[in-house]
Amino acid sequence: MTGAVVIVGAGQAGFQVAASLRQRGHQGPVTLAGDEPGLPYQRPPLSKEVLAGAAAPETTALRPEAFFAKHDIALRSGQQVVGVDRDRRTVTLSSGAALDYDHLVLATGARPRALPKPGADLDGVLALRTLDDAVAIRDRVTADTRVVVIGAGFIGLEVAAGARKRGAEVTVLEVAPRVMGRALSAPSAAHLVGRHERAGASIRTGARIGRIADDGHGRAAGVVLAGGELLHADLVIVGVGVAPATDVAEQAGLPVDDGVLVDATLRTEDPHIWAIGDCCRFPLPSGQHVRLESVQNATDQARAVAAAITGGPAPYDAVPWFWTDQHDAKLQIAGLLDGHDRTVLRGDPDGDGHSVFCYAGERLVAVESINRPRDHLAARKLLAASFSPRAEDVADDAVDLRELLAVTAPAPPSAAT
Amino acid sequence: MPTITYIEADGEQHEVAVAAGTTIKDAAIANGIDGIVAECGGNAMCATCHVYVDPTWADRLPAMEPVEDELLEDTASPREATSRLGCQVAVGDDLDGLVVRLPEAQE
Ligand SMILES: Cc1cc2nc3c(=O)[nH]c(=O)nc-3n(C[C@H](O)[C@H](O)[C@H](O)COP(=O)(O)OP(=O)(O)OC[C@H]3O[C@@H](n4cnc5c(N)ncnc54)[C@H](O)[C@@H]3O)c2cc1C
Numbered sequence: 001m002t003g004a005v006v007i008v009g010a011g012q013a014g015f016q017v018a019a020s021l022r023q024r025g026h027q028g029p030v031t032l033a034g035d036e037p038g039l040p041y042q043r044p045p046l047s048k049e050v051l052a053g054a055a056a057p058e059t060t061a062l063r064p065e066a067f068f069a070k071h072d073i074a075l076r077s078g079q080q081v082v083g084v085d086r087d088r089r090t091v092t093l094s095s096g097a098a099l100d101y102d103h104l105v106l107a108t109g110a111r112p113r114a115l116p117k118p119g120a121d122l123d124g125v126l127a128l129r130t131l132d133d134a135v136a137i138r139d140r141v142t143a144d145t146r147v148v149v150i151g152a153g154f155i156g157l158e159v160a161a162g163a164r165k166r167g168a169e170v171t172v173l174e175v176a177p178r179v180m181g182r183a184l185s186a187p188s189a190a191h192l193v194g195r196h197e198r199a200g201a202s203i204r205t206g207a208r209i210g211r212i213a214d215d216g217h218g219r220a221a222g223v224v225l226a227g228g229e230l231l232h233a234d235l236v237i238v239g240v241g242v243a244p245a246t247d248v249a250e251q252a253g254l255p256v257d258d259g260v261l262v263d264a265t266l267r268t269e270d271p272h273i274w275a276i277g278d279c280c281r282f283p284l285p286s287g288q289h290v291r292l293e294s295v296q297n298a299t300d301q302a303r304a305v306a307a308a309i310t311g312g313p314a315p316y317d318a319v320p321w322f323w324t325d326q327h328d329a330k331l332q333i334a335g336l337l338d339g340h341d342r343t344v345l346r347g348d349p350d351g352d353g354h355s356v357f358c359y360a361g362e363r364l365v366a367v368e369s370i371n372r373p374r375d376h377l378a379a380r381k382l383l384a385a386s387f388s389p390r391a392e393d394v395a396d397d398a399v400d401l402r403e404l405l406a407v408t409a410p411a412p413p414s415a416a417t
Numbered sequence: 418m419p420t421i422t423y424i425e426a427d428g429e430q431h432e433v434a435v436a437a438g439t440t441i442k443d444a445a446i447a448n449g450i451d452g453i454v455a456e457c458g459g460n461a462m463c464a465t466c467h468v469y470v471d472p473t474w475a476d477r478l479p480a481m482e483p484v485e486d487e488l489l490e491d492t493a494s495p496r497e498a499t500s501r502l503g504c505q506v507a508v509g510d511d512l513d514g515l516v517v518r519l520p521e522a523q524e
């Protein structure tokens with residue numbers, strides 16, 4: 001419990017490792033080095049409360065400055081890690097400082113993918129990842145702004161909702177035939193689209209981008225579709241996904257494949273180096289390798305690594321969950337939708353909320369809940385117990401999901417009907 | 418400005434003054450009180466902002482939504498009769514002087 005821990009990246013995951021190490025009584029030095037300025041903060045409010053003007057940027061801080069001093073966490077803000085020497089076990093910061101480590105935790109997150117189209121670097125074309133991005137977007141969105149969002153993923157749709165709330169004219173362009181193609185079941189995607197449209201946004205699927213039009217002064221004037229149609233815009237938000245920040249791992253010579261590759265205990269091939277959060281690709285208990293982008297994944301993996309460093313490695317097997325807020329819909333997802341071939345609806349999809357239970361064969365793999373937090377909480381329990389309720393029970397709103405779990409011994413997935 | 422007194426599991430007390438309408442959880446985070454974790458940022462999803470409201474205050478708090486009640490079944494330290502989620506209780510002037518105890522563990 002006395003080794004030196006250096007954490008690269010002071011985001012949700014990096015912060016949580018530092019906090020959990022101290023909570024578990026780790027005595028050695030803990031350094032949290034992050035290239036962003038200021039205190040570590042949460043990203044979810046950026047596209048929600050901060051964009052809507054409902055929360056001041058500083059309210060996103062995970063902890064006040066005093067927390068870091070009190071827990072003897074050396075917070076090195078505004079400092080990039082530029083090199084790792086695995087033989088000597090040192091990292092180099094952009095300031096030139098070198099830090100020794102016994103454990104190195106890579107928590108470098110992800111960065112927005114650029115739009116590979118002409119004009120993507122014009123003024124007025126923005127992505128949303130950081131607090132500065134959120135403030136820049138907030139400051140540009142007024143009731144007179146025309147906003148075009150490219151990409152109907154979670155962040156794009158949250159930005160669309162926030163901009164509409166501020167009165168802006170909003171168009172969302174999605175190249176795929178429907179929004180959030182693989183991230184959401186068809187009934188839930190349709191429900192969300194309905195909410196956006198009722199709120200006055202225009203959502204266009206199957207929309208191929210040609211280029212961003214220049215107003216002649218280096219500012220974006222609109223988006224030109226592949227067919228030549230021009231959509232005027234004062235602000236273009238690019239939300240076409242993120243790429244994991246793997247440069248530090250690559251420089252250190254660690255295996256990377258759309259994420260830093262780790263084993264079931266979140267350790268890289270170097271026993272002194274771990275990777276967690278948005279930047280890592282890890283094996284699920286099923287053996288499938290995934291990279292997840294969520295607060296739950298960042299914090300649960302952080303806790304697992306803090307436990308491994310203070311106690312000993314154990315396989316990571318938390319049930320993934322995620323949430324997003326769009327207009328008056330709070331959507332929560334438990335589990336992973338990948339491979340589902342059947343959905344069972346609970347509640348009224350045309351009402352204020354419903355849940356969609358996603359099955360792969362007879363096995364429950366994920367549950368999406370819109371404004372049904374109780375279903376979501378029950379789903380997390382069902383999935384943690386690997387219990388697949390019968391479709392007729394799930395579809396019957398009068399059946400209490402928790403009781404189902406309490407009274408029924410978990411059946412092997414193949415035995416469920 | 419209402420004040421809230423937090424009593425940590427080890428007995429240490431903190432009295433903080435907050436703007437009316439601040440939640441028990443936001444006030445704790447802003448004032449560096451460690452006994453509240455608030456991992457989900459106040460979205461009623463994590464139950465790591467669990468507090469035990471002093472019994473003399475418990476009845477004066479706004480009623481719980483079903484989701485708070487359900488999440489309280491999942492707290493790291495045992496639920497008690499006056500357990501609440503700190504993120505779901507905003508403290509107005511009528512709750513000036515509120516006293517809450519913090520549990521042993523949140524995660
Ligand atoms: C706008 C927005 C809204 C979101 N909303 C939700 C939501 O509602 N629900 C949800 O579950 N998830 C949401 N997410 C996702 C969630 O925020 C991320 O999954 C989470 O932040 C991942 O944590 P992380 O620590 O892995 O990465 P990050 O939080 O991105 O932190 C990584 C940090 O490392 C820094 N860094 C990178 N390289 C270096 C280096 N070489 N040296 C030093 N520092 C470095 C980065 O600058 C960054 O500060 C949202 C994300 C965004 C952007």
Ligand code: FES
Pocket residue numbers: 442454455456457458459460461462463464465466488502503504505
């Ligand atoms: S902060 Fe997560 S439930 Fe209160």
